[in-house]
Amino acid sequence: MNNRTRYLILGAGIAGLTSGLELIKRDADVVIIEKNNYVGGLAQTVIREGFRFDLGGHRFHSNNPEVVGWLKNLLGEELITVNRSSRIYIGGKFVDYPLQIPGALGIFPMVEAFQMGVSYLRSVLAVNKGEDRSFEDWVVRRFGTKVYDAFFRTYTEKVWGIPCNELSADWAAMRIGIPNLWETFKHSILPYKDPPATAISKFYYPINGFGSIPNRIAEEFISGGGKIFTNTRLDRFVPRADEFVVSVKTGAGENLEFSVDHVISTIPLPVLLEAFPLELGSRNILKNNPLDYRSLICVLITARKAQFSPDNWTYFPEKESIFGRTHEPKNWSLQMTPDSKVTSLCAEIFTGPNEPTWFKSDDWLTQKTIQRLNEIGWLEKEELINNWVIRIPHAYPIYDLGYRDKVERIRHFLQQWKNLHLLGRTGAFKYMNSDGVIDLFHKSIVKFTFKVVNRCDQVETQSKTLTSITISFTQNPKHFQSSNHMFCQDASAG
C-alpha cells in the first residue's frame, strides 16, 4: 500500500516545478498537469535556428542567500554572473537606467532640468501628502511631477495599458525600489549595500538561458519519481469532503481523473475558478471580482551583425515604438547565439487579450518592429536573418486600484478548502519574479511538510479507509512517456 500524501499540481512553470521537486524530496506522490507541451511557463527559453531566446529578458537576483544557494546547487557551473547594463530611450537618446542623477537630467535643456528639481522640492515640501493610492501618487510624491512625466508615466502606461492613476501604488513600491529622487542622487555616487532588485549591478544567469532553471528542476523531479503530464489541461475541479477529484483533458482528447489530498494551483486564478462545479458559486465570485492579466507578444529577430547595443535590456517608453522593451540575449551569455558574428533581439510588445494589437498578424507586428529598429539605427534591412512571433497570455497580473480586495475575496472563498494552495505569480495573482516564487514556496513548505507528516500519522490509525482511496499515478504509462518530450527545447509558446 502506498501511504504517501497525494499532490496534484496545476502548471509546470517555476512555481509548480519547484513545489513538485521539494515535495518529492519529502516523499510525497506528485503529479503535475501542464497545458503546453513543454515546461517552464513564463520562464522558458526557446530555440530558433540555433539562437536561444527567453520570453522577455530574465535575470536572477535574490537578497535571500538560501534562495541563491538553492539555485547554485541546482545549476552548478552553468550559473554565470553577468554585469548589468540597461538604458532607457528618451527624446532620441539612451540614458542609463536605473537613473543616475544628475546625469539623467543632463539630456534635457537646462530650464527643464531645473523645473524637474523644483517640482521635486515642491512634492517633498508639500504639507498635505495624503495617502499613496495609485502609482501616480507614489511616484509624484517621491520624484516630483516633472520627473514622473519624463521617466515613469509613459513606460508604465505602455506596460499596463491603464492610466497610472488607476494602477495600484503597490506596484510602484515593489518595482521602483528606489525610495525617492534624493536617494537616486545619493546612490548615483555611493553604491547600495543591499540593492533592491531593480538597482542591482550584477545578476545571475544560466549560461544556456533562463529556461535551464525549469528544465533542470523538471529533470530532477522526474528522476525523483514525479510525473508531468504535458499537453494536458484542467477540465473540472471537484472538492469532496476529504479529497479533490480533478479531471483533465489531454491533447489527444482523452479524459483522466485524479483523486488527491492536496492541490497546488499555479494556473491563472480565473481558469481555476471556472473549473469548479456550477453549484459551488465560484463563477459568481469571479464575475463580481474580475481579475485581469496583461499579455505579452515577443518579436524575435536574428541579425548578421555583432551587436545591436551594449545593453542587456533597453526600455522604450515613447509612443513611436510598438515595443516597450528589448533584450539582446548575446549580452547575457555568449551561448545564446550560434556564433560571434551574429546576434539576436527580443522586442516585447505589451498588450491585452482584447486589444487590437493582440489580433494583428505576425507579419504586421514584425514589420512595425523592424521599421522602428531601423529608425533608431539598430538594424539595416540587409542585416536581418529571420524573425518569429510568440504570444504569451497571462504574463502580468494587473494591479489595478481594486485588485487587493478582489484577490482577498477570491482567496476567502477558496480558503474553505484548506488543502487547496495557490502559489506562484500567475496562480496567486502576485507580481513576483522567479526568486520570489521560489522563496515563497520554501516558506510554505513548512506547512506542507507538516501535512505530509500528519497524514502518515493518520495512516496508522485509519489504514482501511486510506487503502480504498489510494490511486496509482502511473495509471497511464503512455502519457508519462510522452512527458519526456517536454525537454525538447525548441518549444513554441501557445
Ligand SMILES: Cc1cc2nc3c(=O)[nH]c(=O)nc-3n(C[C@H](O)[C@H](O)[C@H](O)COP(=O)(O)OP(=O)(O)OC[C@H]3O[C@@H](n4cnc5c(N)ncnc54)[C@H](O)[C@@H]3O)c2cc1C
Ligand atoms: C516579460 C517578463 C520578464 C520577466 N523577467 C524576470 C526576471 O528578470 N527575473 C525573474 O526572476 N523573473 C522574471 N519574470 C517573472 C517570472 O517569469 C515568473 O515569476 C515565473 O516564471 C512565474 O512562474 P509561475 O510558475 O508562478 O507562473 P507561470 O510561468 O505562468 O506558470 C503557470 C503554468 O501553468 C500553465 N497553465 C495555465 N493554464 C493551465 C491549465 N488550464 N491547465 C494546465 N496548465 C495550465 C501554464 O502553461 C504555465 O506553464 C518575468 C516575467 C515576464 C512575463
